[in-house]
Amino acid sequence: MLIPHPLLGLRDAAEFTYLGDAALIERPDWQGEGADEAFHDYVYLRDNPAGAHRELWFHEHGDRSWLVVTRDTRTHEILKVELASDVAFRREAGA
């Protein structure tokens, strides 16, 4: 599998370490209401779609950036790649 890195171009998947669902970027507010429940869901619950899946990959043998890769889990087609920090920034700006 090849991952089109937003800064470095096509890179072999072997250079990356996989983490999982990009929902991990959406960490709940520790002081929010129902924080216990929110953190439980954040840590333990994942969607497992057959199709487009946003997931976190770490370019460990590269520039050490975290990427949000949108991958079709049925075909491994890569639909979109973004720097995770950009995604996280947008989330904060929207929040």
Next chain:
Amino acid sequence: MNRRGQGGRINRGQPLRFTFDGRSYQGYDGDTLASALLANGVRLMGRSFKYHRPRGVITAGSEEPNALVELRRGARREPNTRATQVELFDGLEARSQNRFPSLAFDALGVNDRLSSVLGAGFYYKTFMWPAAFWETVYEPLIRRAAGLGRLAEAPDPDCYDKGTLFCDLLVIGAGPAGLAAALTAGRAGARVILADEDFEMGGRLLAERLSLGDARAEEWRAATLEELRGLTNVRLKTRTTVVGAYDNGVYGALERVTDHLAAPHPDLPRQIFWKIRSKRALVCTGATERPIAFGNNDRPGVMLAGALRAYANRWAVAADRTVAVFTNNDDGHRTAMDLMGQGADVGAVVDVREDAPRLGDYPLFAGAQVVDTAGRLGLKSITLRRADGSTEVVPCGALGVAGGWNPALALTCHQGGRPVWRPEIATFVPGETLPERQLVAGAAAGVFSTHGAVSTGVAATVAALDGLGIRTTPPDLPRAEDAPVNIRPFWHTGEGRGRSWLDLQNDVTVKDVALAHQEGFRSVEHLKRYTTLGMATDQGKLANLGALAVMAELTGKSIPETGTTTFRPPYTPVPIAALAGRSRGREFRPTRLTPGHDWAEAQGAVFVEAGPWLRAQYFPREGETHWRQSVDREALAVRSSVGICDVSTLGKVDVQGRGAAEYLDLLYANGMERLPVGKCRYGLMLREDGIVLDDGTVARLAEAHFVVTTTTANAACVYRHMEFVRQCLRPDLDVQLMPVTDAWAQVAVAGPNARKLLQRIVDPVFDISNDAFPFMACAAIRVCGGTPARLFRISFSGELAYEIAVPACYGNSLMQVLMDVGTDYEVTPYGTEALGVLRIEKGHATASELNGQTSATHLGMARMVSANKDCIGGVLSRRPALSEKGGFRLIGLEAIGTAELAAGSHLFEDGAEKTPAHDEGWTTSACYSPHLGKSIALGFFERGDVRWGEVVEVANPIEGASVRARVVSPHFIDPKGERLRG
């Protein structure tokens, strides 16, 4: 001899000697082991897997199920090689397999007589009772009887390699389609790889007598190859089997570089596993002929008609002087014609079709079937049944069976594609869902004529290169035969006297499929598992479709409704050695050496693997005969004077930026934001689920500059986690991380004389007195007259201690300097064993305690998890199960008397029954404490924080061992911390 005096693609000027089962034979350069054996009249080549039936070669290619032999000897002994693919070399040694005492007389042939009870599923039915017999009787028995070849018992002495290749177009298979494709792409200037599993390119052209254009096919083949060889943009790879199709146009291929030599060339790997990255791939893998099942269709001499033809045309070998053909299509007649042309006596052509064509002057039995054969160790005659029911026995030594051709489409299905049924040619062809950027041409696409192969090869190439923006000029296509496929699907002859074999490698018969059907195993995947059909080295390349057809017949469904099993890589077996390449033994992973390694080695240190690192375990001195003597001495020296230990393997991360403090405050469970400049703090890191992830120290060198340490084992994953927190959770903070583990050599200097020792190397301008540089101080300093260093006053041993870091290049010198300046203190280098003893005595947790199951509360550090700030893992660490009163707590254990405590033991109340119900905890680390003079341990114990003083049993119920120990504080030494502040 069954070899003609002329013709064939063998070099008669180069005879080769070889042995089979100890007998010596002669073949020629260009032979395979199978062709050479057939030329010498050897038809019997192996015994079948289950019934030990005599078997001979049936194909001329990689699909061979029967002729599996063992090659070479000693460490190079290699089982289950296909005689049809083994290139002959001078001195080749081959042996038959799965027989005892000899191939001609096999004692286990008795299984054949017992076939009525050994049918499909007999394992599941027979070895059910008594249950206790499975491990003691049945399994050893089955293991001894099962399996084909014997593995070499010595390590493989040869070198294997892995590599990556890139191309615009990967052409898989160098038959007419592949050659035409490679030529088209090569002329257009595309980067082409043409791979073929054979040692000669040409595919079926090598096995046929055909014309292309005005010339013989051979001339076109030779001219094409010559042109391809002259093109620098084309890479020709013979002896290279493409075994799998993966994502993004990646293909796996095994190249057998030196298998055709008696011993590998010293400068070459024996085999290479290639990862080929293609922009486009064209599958030109041709087709595989399939057999027809009839009574006793497994005797040596019964072969596929196309194979019989290949041996005759390519190797000038007639499998026997008298041959017959059994066919359901026109192609079988071509075999008869070619064999007659080579001088063989064709005794019968048996065609199931009443309207069978006649191509030549041979006895034709139209509308007839072969129903039985005779000959114990080799075919002597066939029995055919005419349309009117009358039978006739025809003597012959070889029978060519032509059941039709199946496209070799495995590579088109490796990405989940399903083949589709084409009734007019009675076979499956590649479906529409091909792997990304893959195309198919020629027989692999169900286009069986030579003209069709060449023209589809060219057309597919034009389309593929068009997609890459490469313009092509299609070459003039030579005229070639373009015969249509005339076939009547015919799978087996029905009830007969002998068993009708479908899968020759796994000994599965038509009756076995019927049994599977009767017992409800009707889906193809169930059929496969129940009967073992289609398993083992050939993966049912010949057998699958026939069995499918039988099952379809029994269920009354069509073949496409019945379906196919899943095609998975590899297409043919790949040695594990090739997949491993050079990553074996010491080279399995890199070995990391610390910056002080050379110095330690010169001191005679004994090293231990710690993750990827080699670390000094202890430094034996003259007269010490047991490691404990060295370790006790080293540990005591630290407590009484001073010791030094290379701790460079600790993970180190530089954290800089205006937001660094706030970032670390989120990362660690305890507060870091208000850590003063020039101070260190112990840091506890949690996972988001509240379990402890790692620990280390955080040192603030400047307002916006921290350096943190991680445990050796977790260095990589903690850094990854740190980047996650930085990039994904707090991208707003101004903070940068840099892993600097390798940049600094770090040495622990521990013991009452540690400061005095350091004062001798620290440049005098830096005051490290207790007042100026107290416990937990840190600073960037200079040593030895200007060498930059970092000094941390931290203690893992519980003594007055420092860790001093210098640039990695000074690692060896730092150790040496510390030794040199401290001779009067008898500075003692200590290794990881003494380090472990010292930290257990002090009650410091390490990986054994932070094992991914323990929370801060379990470790007695609940108060460190600040409730007044956000931190990773903070919320869930307060879950009742992780923080409740009661539950496991870290404790110390002191052995009573001279007993030795062992890590991994379980804790029971004194006298309690050693059952899980009474299990109250376990030990995590244990050692002999030379300071206390007894065996001690750390462990987790139910409500351990309020049970100090109790006597427990430290037990190993598996070995029945149990010793008594007293529960104590985990801080065996200086619990108030006076030593380290001194």
